[in-house]
């Protein structure tokens with residue numbers, strides 16, 4: 001078949017875009033029909049090309065690094081020819097592009113076949129990159145075989161690039177104008193993909209060797225646990241195996257994954273039996289393919305409050321064969337993860353010991369809720385006073401506290417303590433210094449730390465100890481119990497639950513706003529679904545869209561929100577929503593499918 005000239009193919013494509021059927025099976029290759037069907041299901045718009053753009057892709061990663069010498073060489077050979085070579089990651093995002101000649105470069109820019117844009121099939125429809133990805137196989141797409149109109153002028157051949165361990169690294173695609181398509185493209189794509197795989201193999205083993213060497217050096221120097229994380233392995237020394245259990249090692253590895261790029265770094269985290277500092281050293285230093293982590297007992301002046309071993313000291317742990325019994329979560333709050341139970345135990349102990357405590361954590365993670373729960377559980381008879389560091393009256397409220405409280409037992413919670421000015425910090429210092437023996441002071445810091453050099457930082461250094469509450473994305477097992485508890489609180493008496501599909505979306509979201517964001521999302525879902533269980537389509541687009549792996553353009557985000565708003569307004573009636581939006585019903589259906597919103601407002 002010559003896809004450049006076959007009018008039957010054009011007709012088949014038109015018919016398919018019209019009614020979704022293909023009668024001319026002999027004219028259209030089966031793999032292309034399958035790809036058209038996938039594109040249609042994903043809601044790709046055949047008339048427009050609107051591709052997500054992400055400026056923060058891994059342009060510095062090992063794939064680009066290893067492909068560079070191969071692509072440099074090819075670029076020289078292709079100079080002056082109307083041929084382009086495109087490298088994408090395993091999700092179809094373009095990472096690198098080399099074009100032999102200026103006119104083709106201009107035309108490729110016009111269809112956004114350029115670094116940062118996604119050519120995944122779900123956005124661009126049938127094409128050399130996305131279709132090769134879907135089938136994990138070579139894909140040649142010529143002219144009218146493309147799903148979207150704008151790509152019909154082109155021909156592309158995509159070939160998968162695999163890492164040494166067998167996982168897919170990305171797609172190498174060769175593109176030219178459809179009128180110039182030839183079989184050599186397919187050959188060129190395959191050969192180039194193979195050449196990149198070869199470099200990945202060579203450099204991968206060199207990188208792994210470098211990580212191993214750095215790991216061994218760290219083990220000789222360090223007394224405690226050391227772990228190393230590379231592209232496809234995690235290793236740990238004997239001390240890590242003996243003193244950290246599997247969940248703690250997993251937690252350390254998850255933190256390490258965030259430190260694979262950039263320079264050396266440090267983080268403080270709370271493990272099962274106390275706070276530790278994690279020192280991260282990317283390896284090799286000039287082009288990291290892994291990271292070595294040393295786990296050190298925390299010696300900061302901001303020590304752990306309470307905890308199983310007393311303030312500031314991580315007790316020596318026996319072999320993992322005698323693990324500490326799991327701590328109970330705080331009464332009245334949801335969460336079952338190891339990290340949440342450790343936080344619960346530490347806060348409970350701090351409240352019982354009346355040890356002044358700094359509680360750190362991202363916004364909405366549950367700092368105030370946790371301190372309140374510890375107060376209710378351990379010191380129910382004491383008075384509870386909450387001061388908001390952001391309030392203009394904060395300094396004044398704190399200044400009057402010592403007199404106001406007298407010798408009564410009390411718990412003083414200062415939210416957003418980092419916002420206190422000089423005066424507020426001085427008043428807080430006075431509360432700490434003069435507080436009666438029965439006053440438990442908890443200062444909550446929204447964020448990871450308080451900038452050094454500020455008065456409030458010095459005051460916090462005088463507290464008995466500190467602890468951090470892990471962001472929700474690092475304890476995903478807490479999402480389900482939180483959803484259940486929050487639904488019960490938001491819709492008392494309704495006994496509403498989430499479908500398993502909705503739960504899967506909630507469990508997979510990143511939750512930058514933590515528990516407060518989960519609460520907000522559920523509140524909106526309850527409006528979308530006034531009775532009955534919550535389905536995936538009832539979830540606001542920020543969660544639903546996450547589930548479709550979509551990254552939206554700003555325009556799409558605005559469009560999606562308009563559509564969701566109109567549907568909620570129309571109580572799920574699509575005809576009404578479409579007319580309110582001034583769009584055809586078919587278009588509305590297509591956009592809903594594209595956004596993964598199948599049931600909004602119903």
Ligand SMILES: Nc1ncnc2c1ncn2[C@@H]1O[C@H](COP(=O)(O)OP(=O)(O)OP(=O)(O)O)[C@@H](O)[C@H]1O
Pocket residue numbers: 332333334335361362363364365366367368369370415416444445446482485486515516519
């Ligand atoms: N474990 C939990 N179980 C049930 N509800 C929780 C839990 N954690 C947090 N919440 C709820 O989530 C919301 C946000 O929690 P909270 O206000 O304590 O967060 P925060 O960390 O103090 O926030 P910020 O730093 O932004 O002030 C509250 O409604 C709280 O009741």
